[in-house]
Amino acid sequence: MIKQLYVNGCSWTAGNELDQDIAFDLYIDNLGLYKENPADPYNWNLLDKKTKNIRASYSDYFDEFNWGKHVSTALNLDYINDSTGAGSNARIVRTTLDYVLSLTEQERKEVLIIIGWTCADRNEVYLENAWQPWNHTQPFGQTVDRLLFNDEKTIAAVEKIQEQSCVYINSDTANLQNYFQSVYMLANTLENLGIKFFFFNALPAWWVGGDLKCNIDVEREFEKYIEWHEQHPNILGATDSMYGFIHNNKIPVARYLHPLCLGHKLWADYLLDVMETRGLI
Numbered sequence: 001m002i003k004q005l006y007v008n009g010c011s012w013t014a015g016n017e018l019d020q021d022i023a024f025d026l027y028i029d030n031l032g033l034y035k036e037n038p039a040d041p042y043n044w045n046l047l048d049k050k051t052k053n054i055r056a057s058y059s060d061y062f063d064e065f066n067w068g069k070h071v072s073t074a075l076n077l078d079y080i081n082d083s084t085g086a087g088s089n090a091r092i093v094r095t096t097l098d099y100v101l102s103l104t105e106q107e108r109k110e111v112l113i114i115i116g117w118t119c120a121d122r123n124e125v126y127l128e129n130a131w132q133p134w135n136h137t138q139p140f141g142q143t144v145d146r147l148l149f150n151d152e153k154t155i156a157a158v159e160k161i162q163e164q165s166c167v168y169i170n171s172d173t174a175n176l177q178n179y180f181q182s183v184y185m186l187a188n189t190l191e192n193l194g195i196k197f198f199f200f201n202a203l204p205a206w207w208v209g210g211d212l213k214c215n216i217d218v219e220r221e222f223e224k225y226i227e228w229h230e231q232h233p234n235i236l237g238a239t240d241s242m243y244g245f246i247h248n249n250k251i252p253v254a255r256y257l258h259p260l261c262l263g264h265k266l267w268a269d270y271l272l273d274v275m276e277t278r279g280l281i
Helices: 022-030 058-064 067-075 089-102 152-168 172-192 223-231 242-248 261-277
Strands: 004-009 033-035 045-048 054-057 078-081 111-117 122-127 130-135 196-201
Touching: 004 067, 004 089, 022 033, 022 058, 054 058, 058 067, 058 078, 067 078, 067 111, 067 261, 089 111, 089 122, 089 130, 089 172, 111 172, 122 152, 172 196, 172 223, 196 242, 196 261, 242 261
Parallel strands: 004 078, 004 111, 111 196
Antiparallel strands: 033 045, 045 054, 122 130
């Protein structure tokens, strides 16, 4: 019997910007907390109303409202959310495998893993004994976790290397090859271990328009992977995404286009319907 839900992904799974929803404000108010500086998108401190001291972070309460929480509640499961904002598919694979490796044989039979894959152009680097995001669409200084790494001189130097990588090394073909093989590898690993799972794309693996438009014929170059993707009962189609669901249905979003509480709830309902229809739950 399934007892636990484990989810992993990027900000769309973590729940970034849920703090902009009135439901979040009401929740923290009932806990005796308030935002230190609501106008500063980089200040996530929550202060105690009585002591005025920092007591928590916005992210400490995202799990009360994100889609994973709704799914775990609907299925009456314990809930683990291993996602992080600006996270890459490389990080998803690394941390999910670490989690799987920690399970006993019995625990593998009692967990459901749901992965919300992210953009294929993201990666990670290991600096000063910590993994950090390395995303070709976001300057390193915007994604680095300064609680773990705050050497501004080194951060600036890494950004210069990142700029050169964007010009000379970054490749749509290589990024998508890594994406499709990561999905294929993790799906087969979980199947071989007898672990129940479901995959979807939180953000599109590749963009079909705008400034981030993919410059290759994805359907031609990755035909076999896409065919496998589309036919697998535990995976939503390669061109389906939570991002598309939210924006195509004109569901309200936050300042930087992340879904608010309603969007997470509607996406959870959609996932539950798909998994039930496919006989996965």
